[in-house]
Amino acid sequence: MNLDKTATRAHKRLLEKVRVGLENAEQRAALYTGTEGRTEGAEKAYASIHDKEALLSDARRIKQEAIERLDENLENFIQTAESSGVRVHVAADGASVVQLVLSIIREAGAKLVVKSKSMTGEELDLRQHIENAGVRVVETDLGERIVQLANQRPAHMIAPAIHMSVRQVTQLFSKNLGKYVPPDPERITTIARESLRQDFLDADVGITGANFAIAESGAIVLVTNEGNGRLVTSLPRVTIAVFGAEKIVSRMQDAFTLLEALVLSGVGRRITSYVTITRGGSKLATTGLPQQQHFVILDNGRSTMRRDSAFREALYCLRCGACNDVCPTFRMFGGHIFGHAYTGPIGVPWTEYTSTLDDAGEFAPLCISCGLCQHVCPVSIDIPILIAKVKERYTETHGQHSINRTLSNYESFVKFASMIAPVSNFMLERALFRIILQKTLGLDARRPFPRFTRHTFKKWFQLHESSGSRSVAYFVDTYADMCEPEIGKAVVGASRT
Amino acid sequence: MLGAEANPVTSVEREAVSKFGTQVKSVGGHFERIPDIKNARTYITKIALARNAKRIVLTDDSLSFEAYTELAKNGPIEATIYGRSSREDFYKAVRIAEIGVSSVDLAVAETGTLIISTTDESNRLVTALPEIHVAIVPRSKLVSTMKEAAEHISNAFRKGTEALTVSLISASSRTSDIADIVILGVHGPKELHVLLLDQDRLGGI
Numbered sequence: 001m002n003l004d005k006t007a008t009r010a011h012k013r014l015l016e017k018v019r020v021g022l023e024n025a026e027q028r029a030a031l032y033t034g035t036e037g038r039t040e041g042a043e044k045a046y047a048s049i050h051d052k053e054a055l056l057s058d059a060r061r062i063k064q065e066a067i068e069r070l071d072e073n074l075e076n077f078i079q080t081a082e083s084s085g086v087r088v089h090v091a092a093d094g095a096s097v098v099q100l101v102l103s104i105i106r107e108a109g110a111k112l113v114v115k116s117k118s119m120t121g122e123e124l125d126l127r128q129h130i131e132n133a134g135v136r137v138v139e140t141d142l143g144e145r146i147v148q149l150a151n152q153r154p155a156h157m158i159a160p161a162i163h164m165s166v167r168q169v170t171q172l173f174s175k176n177l178g179k180y181v182p183p184d185p186e187r188i189t190t191i192a193r194e195s196l197r198q199d200f201l202d203a204d205v206g207i208t209g210a211n212f213a214i215a216e217s218g219a220i221v222l223v224t225n226e227g228n229g230r231l232v233t234s235l236p237r238v239t240i241a242v243f244g245a246e247k248i249v250s251r252m253q254d255a256f257t258l259l260e261a262l263v264l265s266g267v268g269r270r271i272t273s274y275v276t277i278t279r280g281g282s283k284l285a286t287t288g289l290p291q292q293q294h295f296v297i298l299d300n301g302r303s304t305m306r307r308d309s310a311f312r313e314a315l316y317c318l319r320c321g322a323c324n325d326v327c328p329t330f331r332m333f334g335g336h337i338f339g340h341a342y343t344g345p346i347g348v349p350w351t352e353y354t355s356t357l358d359d360a361g362e363f364a365p366l367c368i369s370c371g372l373c374q375h376v377c378p379v380s381i382d383i384p385i386l387i388a389k390v391k392e393r394y395t396e397t398h399g400q401h402s403i404n405r406t407l408s409n410y411e412s413f414v415k416f417a418s419m420i421a422p423v424s425n426f427m428l429e430r431a432l433f434r435i436i437l438q439k440t441l442g443l444d445a446r447r448p449f450p451r452f453t454r455h456t457f458k459k460w461f462q463l464h465e466s467s468g469s470r471s472v473a474y475f476v477d478t479y480a481d482m483c484e485p486e487i488g489k490a491v492v493g494a495s496r497t
Numbered sequence: 498m499l500g501a502e503a504n505p506v507t508s509v510e511r512e513a514v515s516k517f518g519t520q521v522k523s524v525g526g527h528f529e530r531i532p533d534i535k536n537a538r539t540y541i542t543k544i545a546l547a548r549n550a551k552r553i554v555l556t557d558d559s560l561s562f563e564a565y566t567e568l569a570k571n572g573p574i575e576a577t578i579y580g581r582s583s584r585e586d587f588y589k590a591v592r593i594a595e596i597g598v599s600s601v602d603l604a605v606a607e608t609g610t611l612i613i614s615t616t617d618e619s620n621r622l623v624t625a626l627p628e629i630h631v632a633i634v635p636r637s638k639l640v641s642t643m644k645e646a647a648e649h650i651s652n653a654f655r656k657g658t659e660a661l662t663v664s665l666i667s668a669s670s671r672t673s674d675i676a677d678i679v680i681l682g683v684h685g686p687k688e689l690h691v692l693l694l695d696q697d698r699l700g701g702i
Contacts, residue, residue, distance in 0.1 A: 030676065033676070033677055034676075034677045037677050038677075080658075083658045084658045084659060084660055084661070085660055140684070141674070142672045142674040142675070142683055143672075143674030143675075146674065146675070159673070159674060159677075160674070161674055161675070162677070164675075164676075165676060166675060166676045169675050169676070185675040185676060185678045185680055186680050188675060189672060189675070189680040189682075189683050190682075192683070193682070193683055193684060196684065197684075200684075201592065214654075216651070216654070216655065217651065217654035217655070218654070219654055219661070225668075225670070225671050225672060225673075226670055226671065226672050226683045226684050226685075227625060227670040227683070227684045227685030227686075228683075228684045230621065230625045230664065230684075230685065231625055231626075231684055231685070233662075234618040234621050234622055234625060234662075235618070235622075251651065252647050252648075252650055252651035252654065253644070253647050253648070253651065255647075256643060256644070256647040260643070269524075270607075270608050271608045271610060271643075271665070271667045272667065273524075273666070273667055273668040273669065273670060273671055274664065274665065274666060274667075274670075274685070275664075275665035275667075276662065276663075276664055276665075277650065277654075277662070277663040277664075277665075278661070278662040278663070279654070279660065279661060279662075280658075280659060280660025280661060281660050282615060282616050282617055282618050282621070282660045282661075282662055283616065283617040283618060283619070283660075284618055285584070285587075285588050285591065285617070285618045285619040285622055286584075286588055287584070288584055288617075290660060291618070291660075293660075
């Protein structure tokens with residue numbers, strides 16, 4: 001019962017977030033435009049290439065192979081990267097990454113860190129940890145900068161500020177810069193460019209993630225449209241790339257195949273404006289000395305995920321965000337409600353392994369099992385099944401929230417309602433009674449309820465049973481029996497003809 | 498480092514050039530064919546005057562150097578080429594220049610992509626900091642597919658163990674992070690100009 005209470009509390013928190021989300025018309029409008037536009041963009045882009053099926057099956061095969069050969073690839077990657085001068089670190093969990101990164105920053109005597117967008121960074125709350133250590137951090141991806149100014153997490157894997165209107169973004173920049181900013185995306189971008197340019201030039205350390213890492217080359221691949229990734233890796237004295245071990249592929253060609261799938265699904269183009277493949281520290285423009293480059297390779301739950309035969313394929317995720325865009329409940333609420341650090345459908349299994357089952361189980365109920373996410377996933381991850389498994393584990397360890405428990409015993413409840421049908425129908429139409437049900441059972445007062453009848457199908461069938469040469473088994477459900485017996489009668493009629 | 502072999506002009510090559518131009522223009526880039534490196538000077542001077550640009554920085558590759566000597570002959574624009582000035586002066590110039598000029602190691606017809614390898618960030622910044630990037634692409638550096646390019650890049654990384662950065666540039670800097678509206682020039686170049694040089698140039702950089 002205590003378990004059930006935990007689940008009930010979590011469910012109440014979710015319902016409250018849902019209520020707030022539904023009332024936020026400005027956010028809903030922004031989310032709808034953003035997600036719809038992105039889904040359509042990807043569809044159009046795929047329609048323009050002739051070998052979609054071949055590309056996507058290659059992409060899945062490459063990730064499958066990369067995860068199978070992860071240990072070997074990791075070893076090769078470390079060796080090739082180190083021989084070109086990269087300092088490679090392997091970290092078991094988030095806390096060790098934070099310690100590593102902080103010690104690199106301290107050693108560099110850094111006062112300012114510039115960052116490009118990284119989901120792994122979000123997973124570790126890396127920015128907050130560095131800021132807590134007293135070092136200024138500036139996010140340089142425009143969307144990520146916007147959510148940093150708003151003191152929020154990204155609401156989407158690819159488009160962090162997808163939930164915000166032009167009005168809200170204008171207010172944020174205006175407040176941050178302490179001056180008038182016109183409500184015009186072009187002008188806001190120009191203003192952001194000027195302030196971020198100075199930060200790039202002043203920064204001591206640059207932090208990135210990696211979209212791919214290539215074992216044979218010892219290099220990482222950064223995919224951006226804005227070009228902030230290029231400046232984060234070229235101007236500071238020290239650069240740090242933090243990424244999960246699942247990003248390592250065997251060959252350069254593998255990365256190019258995955259790149260094509262990522263960009264088509266993620267931004268609806270053949271290729272982004274910029275792709276940077278880099279290893280070792282090139283000569284710095286300021287001094288001519290080699291830049292200090294660190295790669296921090298993270299496990300944080302990934303090995304456990306890899307050992308689980310069902311969840312292993314979650315590691316194939318390219319972080320294109322297509323499952324976020326297509327999901328009907330995500331479109332309504334965005335990643336702050338439907339997500340933790342990792343947002344949307346694929347965020348559910350990723351949250352369980354990289355954060356906690358508590359965090360994953362809280363937003364997992366937003367999945368309505370429609371299956372669209374698997375359909376658009378470029379590497380065909382069976383996301384709905386993974387979410388169902390997370391829900392199952394959550395229920396096993398946290399119990400059922402009260403409304404689910406009640407409804408799972410609904411048969412006795414419905415039998416009684418049918419027995420006293422005129423009374424129960426009368427009661428269920430009374431607003432006050434529905435409010436009482438909402439308060440006691442958690443059954444939403446706005447949810448339409450079926451009408452009950454005393455003249456059940458089973459009673460009717462006792463009088464109309466007949467025998468013939470062949471027999472039909474009919475499993476009559478509660479609704480057809482006690483609410484709409486005409487359905488049951490029609491089934492009998494149809495089987496007799 | 499990278500580099501496709503020079504071939505005589507074939508119909509495949511002609512098709513590649515036309516596809517390349519179409520792709521560059523399809524994402525808002527400017528595309529121009531020039532018969533001789535001298536024409537690069539005319540082109541760059543023209544856009545510099547039109548944009549009221551005062552400073553140009555160039556990478557240290559041989560084609561950029563040819564363009565530089567043309568530009569340096571006469572003209573109202575101050576040109577700084579990497580390797581011909583002190584590191585300090587070049588760093589100062591690259592931060593304030595309005596136009597950056599580079600050659601490429603490879604270009605990909607099917608996606609309109611420029612591929613540039615660097616081992617010194619001064620050269621990379623020429624294509625990353627100024628608002629306008631002009632790339633000079635010798636026809637012989639053009640390959641048809643990204644798959645071919647990936648093979649060249651893979652080899653370049655395999656050849657040695659030194660530090661290496663390979664940049665793929667397929668359009669100017671863009672964002673759609675505010676209300677899904679596309680804006681050009683958020684961090685790097687707002688404009689990308691591709692000059693296809695109809696001459697064979699052998700060898701890599």
